[in-house]
Amino acid sequence: MSRTRSDSPTLFELPIRPDFSFERQALREGQWPVAGTDEAGRGPLAGPVVAAAVILDPERIPEGLDDSKRLVIEERAERFAEILATARAVSVASVSALSIDAADIRKASLEAMRRAVATLCVRPLLVLADGRDVPPGLPCLGRALVKGDQRSQSIAAASIVAKVMRDRMMMRAGVCDIRYGFEQHMGYATVRHRTALETHGPVMRLHRMSFAPFRE
Template sequence: MQRARSDSPLLCDLPIRPDFSLEMTARREGHWPVAGTDEAGRGPLAGPVVAAAVILDPDNIPDGLDDSKRLDAKARELVLAEIFARAVSVSFASVCAGSIDAGDIRKASLEAMRRAVSGLYTAPLMVLADGRDVPPGLSCAGRAVVKGDQRSQSIAAASIVAKVMRDRMMSRAGSCDGRYGFELHMGYATVRHREAVTAHGPVARMHRMSFAPFKA
C-alpha cells in the first residue's frame, strides 16, 4: 500500500476555508480532472463507513464548502444540494460493519474511498484523498492530503456527501429499530447507545464486533 510522506500543515498554514489551489496545481501538471475523496464513520460502534468522491467544476464551485465537521446538519444538507447541482461528477460507497470486522477500520475506509472513486461517471486523472494514505487500487495518480477537508474544496465536498449519506443510512436504521436511537447518535458511543447495547445486546450486521466493548 502506498504510504505518503507527511505533509501535515501547521495550524497557521491552514486556510480559513478550503480552496481550489491543490486542484489547480494538479491541473497545471497535466492531471485533470481531479477528484477529492473523504470518508465518514471511522469511529462509531455501529453502521458502515461511507466514502464519497467529487469532481468539481472550477467555473461553478458550490458556495459554503467546508469540512463537514464544521457545518451543522442543516448547512450540510443545503451545501449537498449545491454539490449535486454543480459538480461534474459525484459518487459515494460504503463498507459494512461485517467487512470492517473482517479487516480493520483503516482498510475499510480506504476501500470505501476506492469504490467511491471508481463509481464516478467521469474518470479522474488525479485523486486527492483526505488523510495520510492513498487508497490502494486507484486507476490514476493519487495524493494523500493531511487535513484535506480543511484545505481542498474537492475533499471538503466529498466529506459533506459522505457525512450526509451516512447520517441518512443511520436515520433509516433508527426508523427500523427504535431501541437504539441510531437516528440521534449515528452509531457513536453515546450514553444512550451504550445503555441500549447493555439492555438489548448488539445488532447483527449493524454493530462492529471488532470494536470495544464488543471485542472484549
C-alpha cells in the same frame, strides 16, 4: 541524513476555509479531472463506513464548502444539494460493519474511497484523498492530504456528501429498529447508545463486533 518534510500542516498553515489551489495546480500540470475523496464513520460502534468522491466544476464551485465536521446539519444539507446540482461527477460507496470486522477500519475506509472513485461517471487523472494514505488500487494517480477536508474544496465536498449519506443511512436504521436511537447519534458511543446496548445487546451485521466494548 536529510529528512522528508511532512505534509501535515501546522495550525497556522491551515487556510480559514479549504480552497481550490491543489486542483488548479493539477489543472496547470495537465492532471485534470481531479477528484476529491473522503470518508465518514470511522469512529462509530455501528453502521458502515461511507466514502464519497467528487469532481467539482471549476466554474461552479459552491460557496461555503468546508470540513463536514465544521458545518451544522442544516449547512451540510444545503451544501450537499449544491454539490449534487453543480459537480461534474459524484459517487458514494460504503463498506459494511461485517467487512470492517473482517479487516479493520483503516482498510475498510480506504476501500470505501477506492470504490467511490472507481464508480465515478467521469474518470479522474488525479485523486486527492483525505488523510495520510492513498487508497490502494486507484485507477489513476493519488495524493494524500493530511487534514485535506480543511485544505481542498474537492475533499471538503466529498466529506459533506459522505457525511450526509451516512447520516441518512443511520436515520433509516433508527426507523427499522427504534431501540437504539440511531437517528440521534448515528452509531457513535453516546450514553443513549451504550445504555441501549446494555439492555438489548448488539445487532448482528450492524454493530461492529471488532470494536470495544464488544471485544470485552
